[in-house]
Amino acid sequence: MTDLEYLRNVMDNAEDPDGDHEPSYLMMWLMIRDDFTVNDEQLILDDIRLIRNAEIFAEYINEENYLIEDDDRWYWHIATIVKGEYPLEKLPEHVRDIAAKLYY
Numbered sequence: 190m191t192d193l194e195y196l197r198n199v200m201d202n203a204e205d206p207d208g209d210h211e212p213s214y215l216m217m218w219l220m221i222r223d224d225f226t227v228n229d230e231q232l233i234l235d236d237i238r239l240i241r242n243a244e245i246f247a248e249y250i251n252e253e254n255y256l257i258e259d260d261d262r263w264y265w266h267i268a269t270i271v272k273g274e275y276p277l278e279k280l281p282e283h284v285r286d287i288a289a290k291l292y293y
Contacts, residue, residue, distance in 0.1 A: 193231065196221045200238050203245050212249035219250065222264055233283045239264060240284040240291070247271040 190198070199218040202208030218239070225232055239246065247268035260266070263284075269275040273293040280288055 240287050243271045
């Protein structure tokens with residue numbers, strides 16, 4: 190399985206109510222995402238899926254559980270995005286409007 194296939198497998202599980210929502214498994218999405226550039230064209234739909242499912246990830250991946258405050262990659266701040274506190278201008282354009290509608 191390639192990294193991209195695994196990334197999508199993790200999201201498929203997150204979207205499935207009976208899927209694996211183990212925090213370490215969800216964390217793998219972010220860690221694999223790190224292997225790609227921030228604005229990688231092939232990941233636009235995957236980033237959109239993350240924003241739409243952000244509450245699932247934010248429950249486990251947040252500043253209380255992980256030291257992520259100094260990370261400049263937007264997706265590591267998923268809990269702050271869900272709270273509507275992450276600066277919208279730091280989000281890539283392909284997720285900005287969706288995040289604004291859902292969380293701000």
